[in-house]
Each structure stands twice: as structure tokens, then as C-alpha cells.
Amino acid sequence: MKAVVIRTFGDPDGLEVVDVPAPVAGPGQVRIATEAIGVGGVDAVIRRGTLAAYGFREGHLLGSEVAGRVTAVGEGVDASWIGRRVWAFTGLSGGYAEQAVAAAEDVLALPDGLTGADAVTLGSSGIVAHFALKRAGLTPGETVLVRGAAGSIGITAIQLAARRGASAVAVTTSSADRGARLQELGATHVLDRTGEGGPDAPTGFDVVIDVVAGPQLPLFLDKLNPNGRFVTVGVVGGQPPADFGMRLMDAFRRSLSFSTFSSDTVPGPDRQTVRSSQFAAAAQGDLRTVVHELLPLDQAALAHRRMDTGQVFGRVVLAP
Numbered sequence: 001m002k003a004v005v006i007r008t009f010g011d012p013d014g015l016e017v018v019d020v021p022a023p024v025a026g027p028g029q030v031r032i033a034t035e036a037i038g039v040g041g042v043d044a045v046i047r048r049g050t051l052a053a054y055g056f057r058e059g060h061l062l063g064s065e066v067a068g069r070v071t072a073v074g075e076g077v078d079a080s081w082i083g084r085r086v087w088a089f090t091g092l093s094g095g096y097a098e099q100a101v102a103a104a105e106d107v108l109a110l111p112d113g114l115t116g117a118d119a120v121t122l123g124s125s126g127i128v129a130h131f132a133l134k135r136a137g138l139t140p141g142e143t144v145l146v147r148g149a150a151g152s153i154g155i156t157a158i159q160l161a162a163r164r165g166a167s168a169v170a171v172t173t174s175s176a177d178r179g180a181r182l183q184e185l186g187a188t189h190v191l192d193r194t195g196e197g198g199p200d201a202p203t204g205f206d207v208v209i210d211v212v213a214g215p216q217l218p219l220f221l222d223k224l225n226p227n228g229r230f231v232t233v234g235v236v237g238g239q240p241p242a243d244f245g246m247r248l249m250d251a252f253r254r255s256l257s258f259s260t261f262s263s264d265t266v267p268g269p270d271r272q273t274v275r276s277s278q279f280a281a282a283a284q285g286d287l288r289t290v291v292h293e294l295l296p297l298d299q300a301a302l303a304h305r306r307m308d309t310g311q312v313f314g315r316v317v318l319a320p
Helices: 041-048 116-122 125-136 152-163 176-184 217-221 245-250 268-283 297-308
Strands: 002-006 015-019 029-039 065-073 085-089 099-103 107-109 143-147 168-172 189-191 205-210 224-232 257-260 291-296 315-319
Touching (some): 029 297, 065 099, 065 116, 085 099, 107 268, 116 125, 116 152, 116 291, 125 152, 143 152, 152 168, 152 176, 176 189, 205 217, 217 224, 217 245
Parallel strands (some): 143 168, 143 205, 168 189, 224 257, 291 315
Antiparallel strands (some): 002 015, 029 065, 029 099, 029 315, 065 085, 085 107
């Protein structure tokens, strides 16, 4: 079968389409013929070699979420899964392929009316947005800033924050066009990438959800209101300065909080319960997904170039 691996760490040209044996569903697993493959920020971070210290090596088969039809089940898995359309989390590898395997507990049947592309746009990002806002303790009437809002996590976070009664939902973005699209999704204020906005924009925020991190993270710590909570859910802009915590200490009397969040820390059944609810809402049109582009699997490198140059609004999806 066709798959995409990292030949060399670095830019997208290091991705290579290869022929590999089809995976076999082991005990507790299902095998899926993929129809849609999500291209996420974590894939780009792994591709660059940023996480090599955590065991990722050249030759790694990228991809963490797929949608498709179950073609086989392993020992201990109910055979009724065979033939069903599903979304699945494959871990941090194995998704960029014509067939993938996943643990049965990480598989969810798709509701009628939800496409595979929509499922992989929402499946992982929706969980991050939901539980990051929960960790931040957002309450009605508070102000929220979503930094890096044009990706699938940010787009979902905007909608969820508005649903939870935020009095203002500001976003950072790179252009007026993107800002207008984010306002259609529920954003109330548009800021530039440094956090500057118009005269009516809030000057402080109770909650910041940050997908970017990077060298400018301290600027956004400064935008927290007293008792403000900053939750970073990604590092697509790179690691923050090593001494960024000094910003928190300098603002000691404002009682600020900073935390990281990974959905890995949420129990699997809780993730699946929220994901099922979000899939149902998306199928009914109550939660919007944005698929930037659907590309063939062999154009994975192009998908990554789009991400690296900031061209993506929503999520790029690969299709075998």
C-alpha cells in the first residue's frame, strides 16, 4: 500500500511516498481503509525533527487521525465493526496511508451526514478546544483570546467559547480576510499577530488559549487580566523563551496562571463522549468545521508547505 514517511527531518521535501506492507489488525485493534486523513500541526512539528528527543526517527510514518471503513478486526474485537464508517486515532503514527490500524477504544462510528473530511477536521482538534476551555475554567461573561485561531483547534475554540457565554472572543490572525471569516464563526474582535487591535478591542483577557507558543508568548501573558488563565495547547510557532516564566513572577500580584494542555491526559472514555457529541452537532450543522483543501495522499508534502507558509485556514485533508 502507499504511505508517506519522513525520509529526512526538516522541510516538507523530506517527506516521501513509499510502498509498505498493509498493516494487520492485532489483538484489540481494527484495520481501516482510509478515505480521509487529517494533517495536523503536530505532524509538522514531528516532521521538522523538533520531537526527535522523544523517540521520533527518520522513516517515521506520519499521521494520527483517519476516517474510513473498517475492513478487519483483531482478536477480542466485535466483528460487527466490519463495514462501518468510523473515525479513528492512530496514535502519533500510521495515518498517512491507504490503510491504518487503531485500538478499538480509539474508534468511533460516524453519524450519517458527517463526511470523513469533516470528521478528521474535528476529531482531535475539537477535544483539545473543549478541554482546554474547561481547564481554563471559562465562565459566562469572561473575555477570551484565541491565539492562532485560523487552524482547526482555534476555529472550534471560538465557537465553544461563544457558546459558553464569553462576553468577547478575540482572535489573532494574519489578514483582514481571515479575520472576517473568523468573525463569521463567532469571533467578536480581530487582533494582529502581536495582539494589537482596534480601539474597541479588549486590552486584557480572562482566558488565553494559545496554539502558537513561540518567541512572542510573553507578550500575551502580559494581556491577562488579574486572575487570568493562560493555556497553551501547541507549539506550532516553536518553543517560548526559556525565561518566559519571569513574566508571571513580575506580575505576581495579579495572580496569573499558566498551564500546558494535552488531550493525552484526558481519560479515553471522556474524550469519546465529548467527541461523539461534537460529531453529532457537526452532522446537524450546529458546530462548523472548515476543510481548507482536500489533496491526494501523494501530495502530503504540498499540504505541509501550505501549513508552513501560513496558507491554511481550517485543516488540510489527504485522501488516498
